Amino acid sequence: MVPEPQPARIHARITTEPLDAAAALASARTDADGALLLFVGVVRNHADGRAVMGMRYDAYVDMAHEVLLAIAGEAAEELGSPRVWVEHRIGRLAIGEASVVIVSASPHRQESFDAVRYVIEEIKKRLPVWKKEEYVDGQEGWVAGRTPPGTGAADDVTRTHESVEQGRGA
Amino acid sequence: MSLTVRTLFFASYRDLAGTPELPVELEEGARVQDLVRTLRERGGGLSELPEAPAVAVNRRYAPLSRPLAQDDEVAFIPPVAGG
Numbered sequence: 554m555v556p557e558p559q560p561a562r563i564h565a566r567i568t569t570e571p572l573d574a575a576a577a578l579a580s581a582r583t584d585a586d587g588a589l590l591l592f593v594g595v596v597r598n599h600a601d602g603r604a605v606m607g608m609r610y611d612a613y614v615d616m617a618h619e620v621l622l623a624i625a626g627e628a629a630e631e632l633g634s635p636r637v638w639v640e641h642r643i644g645r646l647a648i649g650e651a652s653v654v655i656v657s658a659s660p661h662r663q664e665s666f667d668a669v670r671y672v673i674e675e676i677k678k679r680l681p682v683w684k685k686e687e688y689v690d691g692q693e694g695w696v697a698g699r700t701p702p703g704t705g706a707a708d709d710v711t712r713t714h715e716s717v718e719q720g721r722g723a
Numbered sequence: 724m725s726l727t728v729r730t731l732f733f734a735s736y737r738d739l740a741g742t743p744e745l746p747v748e749l750e751e752g753a754r755v756q757d758l759v760r761t762l763r764e765r766g767g768g769l770s771e772l773p774e775a776p777a778v779a780v781n782r783r784y785a786p787l788s789r790p791l792a793q794d795d796e797v798a799f800i801p802p803v804a805g806g
Contacts, residue, residue: 594806610805611734613798616782617805641805653806673806681779681798682805683734695735698802705786706777 559583561635565621567614567682569644572651581638581656588662590669594653596646600696604689610643610652613681617641624675634659634668641682652684678702724751728758728791731798736776739768740799749791755780756787758797772799 564580574593582589596608625637636658646652655672657665676682679701687693700706727748732740749757755778762769777800780789784800791797 612805613731613733613779613782613800616779616798619782676805677803679784679803680805681733681800681803683801684804685734695801696804698804700777700802701784701800703784703786704777704779704800705788706773706775 556585559585559635561629563622563625563629564638565618565625566640567612567617567621568640568642570642572640572642572654574651574654577638577640577654577656581636581658583636583658585660586636586658588659588665590657590665592655592669592673593651594673595651596648598648600686605648606687606689607645607647608652609645609685609687611683612643617681620680624672628657628668628671632664632667632671634664637668637672639672641676641680643682725749726751726753726791726793728795728797730758730762731796733798734801736772736799736801739771741768753791754787755785755789755791755797758791759787776800
């Protein structure tokens with residue numbers, strides 16, 4: 554007897570609490586899965602040659618939750634990974650702390666590699682989340698971001714004196 | 724006739740606005756682009772708001788041509804930097 558396929562399971566959350574990658578792995582996996590992929594985005598100690606002490610994340614929480622859920626759902630439906638788990642942390646994070654954890658579990662590996670990659674790339678394109686770097690010298694600056702698609706907005710890189718190149722981060 | 728929308732500002736746009744939230748009264752039939760112009764003409768930090776910022780209406784990204792209705796929630800979205 555071949556066991557029944559496991560149902561799809563999608564989880565998305567914006568939280569101020571520390572993220573737990575081990576719990577995410579355990580939560581996503583079912584007995585039908587032969588591949589379990591984990592991506593962790595963490596705060597690093599440098600940006601463009603400057604020493605960074607920490608990062609402060611801000612979000613449009615209600616919308617970010619909806620967008621994150623949509624992204625996870627797309628990864629499941631369009632890329633065929635049945636179990637996608639993603640959380641994004643906001644608030645103040647120290648060096649080495651996880652800002653985003655993504656897990657995909659699927660019977661075979663290809664779908665999960667694709668799903669995890671898709672989720673992090675879409676987060677960077679359209680999740681309404683912002684981050685401010687806190688430098689060792691006491692200054693701080695918003696990290697330059699990307700204009701989300703679907704708005705008709707002119708491309709606009711946030712201008713600050715600490716302005717950095719587009720598309721960087723986790 | 725007029726309508727009032729609730730505008731939200733985040734990150735660098737909140738720094739410009741000096742507030743997270745502002746009710747704005749507009750003419751009936753106003754679109755997002757009219758709201759942007761109204762805010763830019765108020766002077767102060769908001770005069771530095773881009774002419775064509777990214778906006779979400781009721782938590783969905785929307786074009787500048789989107790018509791607005793009473794009590795719409797219009798969020799000004801600086802370039803996003805999650806992850």
